[in-house]
Amino acid sequence: MEQSWVGTWWPALRRVIAGPDVPPVRPPLERWPRLARFLRPAGLFALAGLFAATLAWETNRHLPGIVPVLLTALTIAPLIVLPRRPLLAWRLTIVALATCTFNAPPRAPWPWSPVLVLGSLLVLAVVAARVNRRMLVWVGLITMVPVLTLVHPNNRAGVALLVLALLTLGDLVRGNRVSRRALAEQTELSEREQERRAVLEERARIARELHDVVAHHMSMIAVQAETAPYRLADVPDGARAEFAAIAGSAREALTDMRRLLGVLRSESAGPQTAPQPGLADIAPMVEAAHRAGLAVTLDAPTPAAGTPAPVGLAAYRIVQEGLANAARHAPGAAVRVSVHPGPHALTVRVENTAGPAAPTNVERGAGHGLTGMRERALALGGTFAAGPLDGGGYAVDALLPYDGEERPA
Secondary structure, X not given: OHHHHHHHHHHHHHHHHHOOOOOOOOOXXXXXXXXHHHHHHHHHHHHHHHHHHHHHHHHOOOOOOOHHHHHHHHHHHHHHHOOOOHHHHHHHHHHHHHHOOOXXXXXXXXXXOHHHHHHHHXXXXXXXXXXXXXXXXXXXXXXXXXXXXXXXHHHHXXXXXXXXXXXXXXXXXXXXXXXXXXXXXXXXXXHHHHHHHXXXXXXXXXXXXXXXXXXXXXXXXHHHHHHHHHHOOOOOHHHXXXXXXXXXXXXXXXXXXXXXXXXXXXXXOOXXXXXXXXXHHHHXXXXXXXXXXXXXXXXXXXXXXOOOHHHHHHHHHHHHHHHHHHHHHOOOOOEEEEEEEOOOEEEEEEEEOXXXXXXXXXOOOOOOHHHHHHHHHHHXXXXXXXXXXXXXXXXXXXXXXXXXXXXXX
């Protein structure tokens, strides 16, 4: 028990007396940079005024030589270092309270100048709001030493209560600040986790859809290989064996893929038997959006027959999410969908003009549509960009390579 007490309270006392200072908080002048050029001269002027007032007070005590100047400097020094070095300011304050008592009036409630009294209270309040509770206890006990020994007996109780009130208030302020900081960190962590979960969910969805597409082609390979000996005349026995090996390899690969990707399907979602959408389904989707009231136009040639199914699926999903975002965030805006196949990649662009009025019932930042579109483009080795337009509105651009190797700028 004694070792535990020493191990917890002795480091706190050592830091209070001679340890490193508490980390500085953001200075108030940095929060309002426009006021900094006015507040800095005002602060220097206030310190000069306090120095003059304290010097006049110390001079009236009839102290010899340069002693009044030294005591005045010791009184003002804690206020200068307080914003960035609270513990150092408190240590200087304790030294000032112990030494600035020469030739004090015998009937004075305390032997210090008014500037030192008010400055000491300010320093104590700031330190109480910055240190932890163990350090706060030592700060309070050490501060009580000059209070109980140098203050007039008639005023000791009141000054002691004032010190305790400042310590309690500072501890409450520190607790509130720590709670708000922890809440902000937890909120940031929760947002990052939500974004990460959205990315993982979208990747799982992409993997499921690609699994369905690839499974269809693998099944076709297996069926064609198995039926080739019956559809083709005069197939040698060696070719028959090759066709059987191809069919067996295709079915084994399909089985392995189903085992590996089966865990990506949710327990509530059954197997999807409907074919996955592609480029040919973009035009009907745009027409359905137009009938629903969205001012959308489609700029797309006839889909190329050789476009890979994963590229067509990604293009369909990107256009689908782009139309949904335009209808949600820019109601009434004109939307243009462009889908152009190139020699090596498919270009998809969804852009909308600025809507006549911003929606009032949409929760900004609640969705992860852009995350899903970006993951689809990157999964194919392509690029994705989204952002506001110069004249108002928003645009989404995706470049989906056919082979997954080239990544155009």
